[in-house]
Amino acid sequence: MCYCRTRAELDAYLVASPIRKRAIQxxxxxxxxYNDLRDRIFSRHPDLFPEEVYNIETFLWSFGILFSRLVRLPSMDxxxxxxxxxxxxxxxxxxxTFLDFDKSSRGIVFTTDRSYQPGEQVFISYGKKSxxxxxxxxxxxxxxxxNPNDSVELxxxxxxxxxxxxxxxxxxKRNGLSESESFPLRVTGWPVELMAYAFLVVSPPDMSQCFEEMAAAASNKTSSKPGLNYPDLEEQALQFILDCCESNIxxxxxYLEGGAGSPEVPMNAKQANRTLLLKQLARDLCISERRILYRTQYKIEGHERRRT
Ligand SMILES: C[S@@+](CC[C@H](N)C(=O)[O-])C[C@H]1O[C@@H](n2cnc3c(N)ncnc32)[C@H](O)[C@@H]1O
Incomplete structure (x- = not known):
């Protein structure tokens, strides 16, 4: 199932989470x-695509099913x-575990990483997802x-x-970045790219010769290179990250204390149940994401305590 189907639901439940932007997109x-298909195909052939089946509601539902059930087959590119x-x-x-197309048997083969007992539930990994x-x-x-792969965008x-x-x-801009950027925080720490961005933000004018190097290091979002090191700026850079964490917390x-909102619509019992579920899921997500922010805050404060 897909989480929310309307913008109003996203605004009501995911207002605190950066995942809201991705959901809106x-x-x-x-x-x-849907609009494109409706204009070019559905509206021209109403006998083949009747409105009661090919409407936006069923289309969104179908995409939800598709997103939650499609599998990528590595051997088929x-x-x-x-x-x-x-x-x-x-x-x-x-x-x-692996799910892939097997050329010799011309079928989809599922390979597990261990043996299972009869009746035991067999799992698969949907990927390293937050x-x-x-x-x-x-x-x-x-x-x-x-979830060891959990992260929250800062x-x-x-x-x-x-x-x-x-x-x-x-x-x-020369390094493909803009004045606002998001970086993933994990319970295990923050990326060197975020630290490079923070160095740039807090740099004084007499360090202008380093701006390029900092921006380049901030843009290298997937590299595992060691980060930049500016001992004189470290405290300020960490303080900057800490301030951002705190305002997100x-x-x-x-959101959590105010009680998750609900879109203002009249409801039947089915809608009320759905609202309850969406609220609970949003709360669970917010608690998980806030935990990562707390962890980051704790680590930075620990770092500062060790310095003093
Ligand atoms: C590919 S289906 C898996 C089979 C599904 N449980 C069913 O009965 O049809 C994906 C859906 O299963 C559910 N699901 C999968 N893994 C889950 C988990 N670890 N915890 C809770 N729900 C899960 C989610 O609703 C998800 O959209």
Missing amino acids: RITDVIGT GRVALVPWADMLNHSPEVE SGELLLSYGFVPKEGT LVSLDKSDNCYKEKLQAL EKYTK
């Missing part, structure tokens, strides 16, 4: 595809397929602290009142 894409028996498998981040990604595509959130921005705002922005806390 996804819904916008699906609605765009990552082509996607619906595999009826394989879509009964639930996700576990702890297994390493809890937010699992919620968006599959409509569930793993129990807090059980949005950081240049300060417009910075005397070097223009030079810093130019350096970022506040957003989550406000």
Whole structure:
């Protein structure tokens, strides 16, 4: 199942989470595809595509099913397929299993990483996905602290009142970045690219010769290179990350303590149940994401304590 089907639902439930932006993009894409098909095909052939079946509601539902059930087949250049028996498998981040097209038997083969007893549930991994990604595509959130691939995006921005705002922005742009960027935080730490971005944000004018190097290091989002090291700026850079974490924690806390909102629509029993489920999932996600922010906060404060 896909998590939310309307913008109003996303605004009501995912307001505190950065995953909301991705969800909006996804819904916008699906609605765009539907509108395009409606204008070019459905409306021209109403006998073949009756409105009571080919409407936006069923289209969104179908995409939800598709997103939660399609599998990528590595030996077929990552082509996607619906595999009826394989879509009964639930996700576990702890297994390493493979589902692929086997050329010799011309079928889809499922290979497990260990043997199973009769009656034991067999899991598959849907990929190294954060809890937010699992919620968006599959409509569930793993129990807090059980997803080793969990992460939360931290949005950081240049300060417009910075005397070097223009030079810093130019350096970022030359490296394919903009004045606001998101970096994934995990319970295990933060990426060196975030630290490089933070160095750039807090750099004084007399370090302008380093802006390019910092922006380049911030842009290398997938590299595992060792990070930059500016001992004199480290405290300020960490403080900058800490401030961003704290303002995000506040957003989550406000949302969680205020009680998740609901779109203002009259409801029947089925809708009320759905609302309850969406609220609970949003709460679970927010608690998981806030936990990563708390962990980051704790680590940075620990770092600062060791310095003093
Ligand atoms: C490919 S189907 C798996 C089979 C599904 N359980 C069924 O009965 O049809 C994907 C859906 O299963 C559910 N699911 C898979 N793994 C889960 C898990 N670890 N916890 C909770 N729900 C899960 C989610 O609803 C997801 O959208």
